Amino acid sequence: MNSLRDVSNEAVLQFGPYAFHLSQRLVLEGDRPLRLGGRALDVLQVLVEHAGSVVSKDELIAQVWPRSVVEEINLRVHIAALRRALGDGQNGQCYIVNIPQRGYSFVAPVQHLPEPVAFPSQTVQKPLHNLPARLTSISGRDALVGSLVRQLPVRRFMTLVGPCGIGKTTVALRVAELLLQHYRHGVWLVDLAAIDDPAQVTDHLTRTLQLKDGTTLETLAQRHALLVLDNCEHLLERCRTLVETLLQSLPRLSILATSREPLKAAGETVLRLPPLAVPPTSALRSVAEVMGYSAVQLFVSRARARQQGFTLREQDLKAVREICRRLDGLPLAIELAAAQIDALALVGLQAQLDNCFQLLSQGRRTAVPRHQTLKAALDWSYERLNPLEQSVLQRLAVFKMAFTQDAAIGVISGDALPVAELADVLDNLALKSLLSLEQGGGVIRYRFLNTTRTYALEKLELSGELRTLEMRYAGYVSQTPRLSDRQVAMQLTE
Structure with missing residues (x-):
């Protein structure tokens, strides 16, 4: 059998009734996606690419957990999960065997298909979609994207939630790209940012799907398609109704929504996007270690695109970490900062952090207005708050650290802001991703x-x-007995 160790990431590896789409990190049994975790997929990929050979347990652990120290029990758990998912041992079929004292081997025949396989009842054709061409690489989202690609065809409706600049649209579009071959009747982006009137949503959707006048939902019942509803936060009630109607009427439709707060629709799976990983101070020992963190990867990638020959040096590590930390690991903020590397250099970027909106006011001309600058992205959220929410958000800015509801009441409540209303407003601001919640x-x-x-x-x-x-x-702060002297000092200083 030919070696599969150097196969392209775009390839499909087929064994038994299964097709492993490497680029999509998706295993299909016919047209049904298998529900496998990210680590289990990593283990499977190593074994399948070394099909017919024995892979030692140490080698498997080194490839699947390259930056972690794990016990052999972790590997055994994922091997067991793979065997269950593949029906290993049922009907006499065997895929993964344990070779005592040596490791594991994938023993089923594997066929290397350079082109994606066609799904049942589907002829190979150019995928239908209206997705924009992606101009840059995506940093730090591989595991998240892979999880969404695997879950979305099964769950049907998922919403990506997070603050402005966190990369919801970027992640959603990447997931949509990877699922192009899965949805027979296309993948369609419906950008709702330009619509303020809920009554226009259905017409906008109809135009996007290029539907003829008079087309009803019933005539679309068998469409196997994916809708990406982008920027739902200002049309929540209409989007909620639309999604529930579509999912009930179109059983083969999947929907991926992005919003700064959940739609709260029936069947919704909410996934909050975390910021990119910022290295701790303990990681500043080497360039290689710092480059293992996604926030730094993005900064360096965009800096190189802006300044030919940019190289991250050991003397730069502290400055780059501080830039990424002060910008909260937000992809949009990091991209906008890195775009000014040629004008300000690292020292200049770091010096401008206290005035981050001036630093991030140079926008991306090719982006939609709300994504051209960080201030524009925040304006988009702020302008959609009611006057009371705007007032509370402003007043809370005096808190330099995390604060409780009692602290907020003690500092910002008054005649114009009754205590009874403040708790609800705090929850609303957290729901809209303008505040984050911590529990301890x-x-x-x-x-x-x-x-x-x-x-x-x-x-x-x-x-x-x-x-x-x-x-x-x-x-x-000075009158709160529960705060230590150190906490008071930290609260009273920037």
Whole structure:
């Protein structure tokens, strides 16, 4: 049998009734996706690419967990999961065998197909879609994207949630790209950002799908397609109704939505996007170690695109980490900062962090307006808050660290802001991804991203209330007995 160790990432490896699409990190049994975790897929890929050979347990662990120290039991758990998923041992079929004292071997015949296989009842044709061409690589989202590719055809409706600049659209489009071959009747992006009137949503969807006048949902019942509903946050009620209607009427339709808050529709699976990984100070020992973190990978990638010959050096590690940390690991913020590397250099970028909106005001001309600058992205969220929510967001900006509901009440409540309303507003701001929630010791705390706090603080200063709120904040912190001297010092200083 020919070696499969150097197969292209675009290849399909076929064994038994299964097809392993490497680029999509998707295993199909016919047209049914197998539900496998990311690590199990990594193990399977190593074994299949070495089909017919014995792979030692140490080698498997080294390839699947290259940066971690794990026990052999972890490997055995994933091998067992693979065997269950593949029906190993049923009907006399065997895929993975344990070779005592040596390791594991994938023993079933494997066929290397350079082109994606056609699904049942599907002729090979150019995929139908309206997805934009992707101009840059994506950093730090491989595991997340792979998980979505595997889950979406099964769950049918998933919503990516997170603050502005976190990369919801980028992730959704990448997932859509990888699923092009799976959906027979196409993958369609429906961008709702330009629509403010809920009554226009259905017409916009109809135009996007290129449907003829008079076409009803019943005539689309057998369409096997994926809709990407992008930027749903300002049309939540209409999107919720639309999604529920579509999923009930079109049993072969899948929907991937992006929003700064959940749609709360029936059958919704919500996935909150985390920021990119920022290295801790303990990782600043070498360039190789720091480059293992996705925030740094993105910064370096975009800096190289801007400044030919840019190289990350050991003396740069502290500055790059600080830039990524102060920008909260937000992909949009990191990209906009890295775009100015040729004008400011690393030292200049780091010096501008206290005024991050000036630093990030140079936009991407090719992006839609709300993504051209970080301020524009935050304006998009702020302008869709009601006056009370805007006032609370501004006032909360005096908190420099995480804070409890009681602390918020003690500092910002008053005649214009009754205590009874503040709790609901805090929850709404967290739901809209303008505050994040932390839980520890049975206490719920709220926290700003640095970038969001800077934006809200600017709004508070323009309102004329900054000095008053700073005095109330200082008084509350100094009179709170539960705070240690160190915590008080940290709260009173930037």
